[in-house]
Amino acid sequence: MSTFKAPKGTYDLLPPDSANYLAVREMISAPLRRAGYGYIETPGFENVELFARGVGESTDIVTKEMYTLTTKGGDELALRPEGTASVLRAALEANLHKLGNLPVKLWYSGSYYRYERPQKGRYRHFSQVGAEAIGAQDPALDAELIILAVDAYRSLGLKNFRLLLNSLGDQECRPVYRAALQDFLRGLDLDDDTRKRIDINPLRVLDDKRDSVQKQLAGAPMMRDHLCEACKEYHDTVRELLLAAGVEFEDDPKLVRGLDYYTRTTFEFVHDGLGSQSAVGGGGRYDGLSEMIGGPALPSVGWALGVDRTVLALQAEGVELRLPSATQVFAVPLGDDARRALFGIVTGLRRAGIAADFAFGGKGLKNAMKSANRSGARYAVVAGERDLAEGSVQLKDLETGEQQPVALDEVVAELSRRLA
Numbered sequence: 001m002s003t004f005k006a007p008k009g010t011y012d013l014l015p016p017d018s019a020n021y022l023a024v025r026e027m028i029s030a031p032l033r034r035a036g037y038g039y040i041e042t043p044g045f046e047n048v049e050l051f052a053r054g055v056g057e058s059t060d061i062v063t064k065e066m067y068t069l070t071t072k073g074g075d076e077l078a079l080r081p082e083g084t085a086s087v088l089r090a091a092l093e094a095n096l097h098k099l100g101n102l103p104v105k106l107w108y109s110g111s112y113y114r115y116e117r118p119q120k121g122r123y124r125h126f127s128q129v130g131a132e133a134i135g136a137q138d139p140a141l142d143a144e145l146i147i148l149a150v151d152a153y154r155s156l157g158l159k160n161f162r163l164l165l166n167s168l169g170d171q172e173c174r175p176v177y178r179a180a181l182q183d184f185l186r187g188l189d190l191d192d193d194t195r196k197r198i199d200i201n202p203l204r205v206l207d208d209k210r211d212s213v214q215k216q217l218a219g220a221p222m223m224r225d226h227l228c229e230a231c232k233e234y235h236d237t238v239r240e241l242l243l244a245a246g247v248e249f250e251d252d253p254k255l256v257r258g259l260d261y262y263t264r265t266t267f268e269f270v271h272d273g274l275g276s277q278s279a280v281g282g283g284g285r286y287d288g289l290s291e292m293i294g295g296p297a298l299p300s301v302g303w304a305l306g307v308d309r310t311v312l313a314l315q316a317e318g319v320e321l322r323l324p325s326a327t328q329v330f331a332v333p334l335g336d337d338a339r340r341a342l343f344g345i346v347t348g349l350r351r352a353g354i355a356a357d358f359a360f361g362g363k364g365l366k367n368a369m370k371s372a373n374r375s376g377a378r379y380a381v382v383a384g385e386r387d388l389a390e391g392s393v394q395l396k397d398l399e400t401g402e403q404q405p406v407a408l409d410e411v412v413a414e415l416s417r418r419l420a
């Protein structure tokens with residue numbers, strides 16, 4: 001072991017498990033790519049003000065969890081705690097909303113950073129795949145994104161996840177509701193911090209996990225009873241479209257989520273096998289965010305799914321992803337001439353699209369065969385001096401144990417045929 005360890009709240013992705021993470025990212029993004037979402041990559045850090053304005057000055061993410069730094073040049077930066085603000089910033093900066101059709105559909109995959117109290121499923125560095133559809137207000141777009149997330153989870157083989165759905169209203173009806181909620185909350189017995197929240201962001205009080213608070217919230221006014229006609233109709237259409245697509249959901253009138261920018265459709269995916277960190281993904285509509293960061297009115301909707309927790313959910317359900325073996329053929333040379341010959345064959349196999357590896361480091365037969373078995377390869381190509389003298393190698397099927405000689409210049413073709 002070296003003197004150093006991974007920083008608190010982080011962990012390393014190592015083979016063979018890391019292959020699952022790659023596959024999860026791939027399988028979450030596949031439905032998006034089939035639905036016209038283009039890949040976007042933004043820097044790992046942004047101007048801190050973008051998150052303060054975009055995510056919200058009253059959120060835990062901004063007040064407690066951001067990794068901020070001042071550069072030598074005096075810039076105030078933050079490691080990105082989430083993806084939406086950055087993606088919208090980038091789209092506005094590049095005028096994507098003026099160049100082509102709206103909505104601009106984008107997907108991303110990357111690392112995010114929050115200074116949280118670490119526990120299982122909650123890390124200081126984690127990974128998300130996300131999607132944003134920028135510049136259209138259409139219930140079908142909200143439904144599309146939710147369906148794509150559900151299809152992604154299903155394609156992974158997950159079953160025990162649930163979709164929680166709510167509407168947070170818009171600039172018409174939310175202020176009226178907010179005032180009604182504030183009146184109600186002011187009559188409760190709450191600690192000072194929570195009282196402060198009543199003024200800054202009363203909806204977040206609904207999200208308080210403490211029993212003492214939740215008990216008092218029985219009878220609190222709910223957004224769904226205060227939705228204006230337009231928001232209500234919009235929400236009903238989203239619900240109908242989901243049902244028509246065979247997507248089940250639970251109406252959760254208390255779902256507010258931890259970010260300030262949401263309007264109308266809000267949703268969260270929870271998994272029942274994960275304990276307290278049960279949210280595997282979430283998102284919603286954010287019609288006001290573009291203006292909040294200095295852009296034009298661009299109603300938009302998006303989500304982010306957590307890769308780390310999706311992998312934990314797969315483990316909780318005992319789902320093994322069927323991944324192709326990292327190595328299909330393993331070459332075992334005995335002696336220097338064989339090393340040269342088999343090294344050439346391995347290169348040829350790889351160029352023919354076959355995953356092949358080699359017993360490096362001059363191992364003896366026994367150790368080299370151990371490596372071949374450990375690699376998960378289906379075939380071993382073994383050659384010693386006598387084989388080479390006959391112009392052939394031994395092709396061993398590691399599953400059945402059968403072995404037969406194959407001419408040196410036939411090996412690549414023979415293995416291509418067998419592995420096709």
Ligand code: AMP
Pocket residue numbers: 082114116121122123124125126127128258279280281282283304305306307308309310
């Ligand atoms: P949020 O933007 O907080 O809704 O995050 C979206 C998803 O990212 C969550 O549903 C989690 O799956 C994942 N996520 C958020 N924070 C963390 C964290 N600290 N550690 C691991 N995953 C996280």
